[in-house]
Amino acid sequence: MFDLKAIRENPQDFDAGWARRGLDPQTPTILEKDMLIRKAKTMVQEAEAARNKASKQIGAAMAQGNRDEAERLKTEVAGAKNVIAALGAQLESEQDVLNAILASLPNIPVDDVPDGEDEADNVEIATWGDPKTFDFDPKAHDDLGEALGMMDFETAAKMSGSRFVILRGALSRMDRALTAMMLDMQTGEGFEETSPPLLVWPKALYGTGQLPKFAEDSYATDEHFLIPTAEVSLTNTVRESILDEDTLPKRLTAHTPCFRSEAGSAGRDTKGMIRQHQFNKVELVTICTPEQSEDEHKTMLCCAEKVLQKLNLPYRVVELCTGDLGFGARKTYDIEVWLPSQNTYREISSISNCGDFQARRMNARYRAGEKDNRFVHTLNGSGLAVGRTLVAVLENYQNADGSITVPDALVPYMGGVERIG
Structure with missing residues (x-):
């Protein structure tokens, strides 16, 4: 509001x-x-x-x-x-x-957000790592996973339809390993690990801006909605509250399943794990004062980047233009990881500063003085999307025989397994 x-x-x-x-x-x-x-x-x-x-x-x-x-x-x-x-x-x-x-009105972009109509006008601000060159034609993650017998779209479709997958064996363990590594890294950066509800009332989605505009993208039960992202649950922990200033910034992280109907993505990424109705994500949320907001945005970006750096996955950072900015965001950085099979970078995290946009909808404030209650600023981002990180690992660490080398950082989380084949 x-x-x-x-x-x-x-x-x-x-x-x-x-x-x-x-x-x-x-x-x-x-x-x-x-x-x-x-x-x-x-x-x-x-x-x-x-x-x-x-x-x-x-x-x-x-x-x-x-x-x-x-x-x-x-x-x-x-x-x-x-x-x-x-x-x-x-x-x-x-x-x-x-x-x-x-x-129904979106947030106001900050002055330094680049003007543009769509993602083609986003501005690249950094790159990290060099895309790996292969002496064979690299395969897509779904081809690799199915050949290993560990990624099953056909069986998932029999019970749930398209855009679902069953992971088995070592790939299921890698999914869990990635989650554990991300949570260890984010809690090490000062984010409090949290296990929030997956079902929320409509007012919670209204508070973070998913309702009323994006109702068709969400799954509803009789009284609740399934969360499209843990941003909803984590940000709403401060709704209708007045926080003490000395408790800010408040940094939260959570691993949850996320549920999205993908109503506006017909025909896009219908194959594989890039865009699914159910996926896992490690979310980052920060609640802070307006004065802390810009620095916290950069901190969250850095925390998400470190995960890709630890996995040695090439990526780039882009700043979204006004035409590609999310509804509730006033400034957003996207991290895009390199996918060899597509020969391009694909989004793996969006780190957004919402200013006081969500706080006004939730009535979330802090005491700036004895009689001076002000709206907090809220920020959110992926640290990271687990499924897309799994996709990036499979494609970047594939071998000519179809096996997957486990990244060094993941080996301890995989019980010492160094290769999946």
Whole structure:
């Protein structure tokens, strides 16, 4: 959500920010609704004051034996009540409309986010490692996994449909090993390991910005939603709270399954493990003050990069342009790992700074002074997506005979296994 007072005072700044994301001016409609609501509130207050005044006068009129005046005042009170009820209904309706408008609007990009229309306009800011050259044609991860008999899409499809997989044997263990290594690394960087709920109420998804705009991308039960990412659960741990400033920054990490319908990805990455309905991820979330926000963003990026560096997987970092920026983000870095079979880099982590966008929707604040409660800043990112990291390991560490060399950093987590074949 957004600060209405700030929109009233600087409507041109908000429209300029939304224009960078391809939206038409929004503040004329917002300010019109806001004016109607404020006028209705004033009229309600005036009607309530008139009702209260007339109510007090009824007793005095009765005490003086002036029944006619008392009856007139009773009629006045009844009329005021009708006006209050009618205005209240109008006020509620207008407020609902305004809230829906504000809830549908994306975050405002910070000034230094590059302008652009889509991912083609993202800006590369760093690379690490050199893509490996092979003396044979490198295979795709799904071909490797199926040939090993350890990656089974066909059986998964019989019970769940497309975009699901069963991992077996050493690849299942590698999935677990990657998770354990990531959690050890992130907790070593000061992130508190957390095991949050996988089912949340709609208000939790609203708080982090997945609802109402992205309802079709989520899986719903009767009362709950399955989390699309642990960002939802971890960020909502501070909803409706006032934190002590000296407890910030608060850094959290969690390994969870994630569930996404991938409603907008028809025809994209339908083969293999790149884009699935259910996948595992180690998530990073930071809650901090506005002053800490930028440094925490860089820290989280560094923590995610270190995982790929430890696995010796080549990658690059890009800054997302305004046209590719996520709904709740005001600035995002993507980490893209090298996949030999595709001869390109593919996203393996997004590290986003949401500013106070989510905090306002969750009413999450901190004490900046005795009577000064301010909204926190929230940040989130993958540290990393476990399935995509497994994909990258298989492709970058494959051998000509179809076997997989286990990265040195993973060998202890694999019980000493150095090769999968």
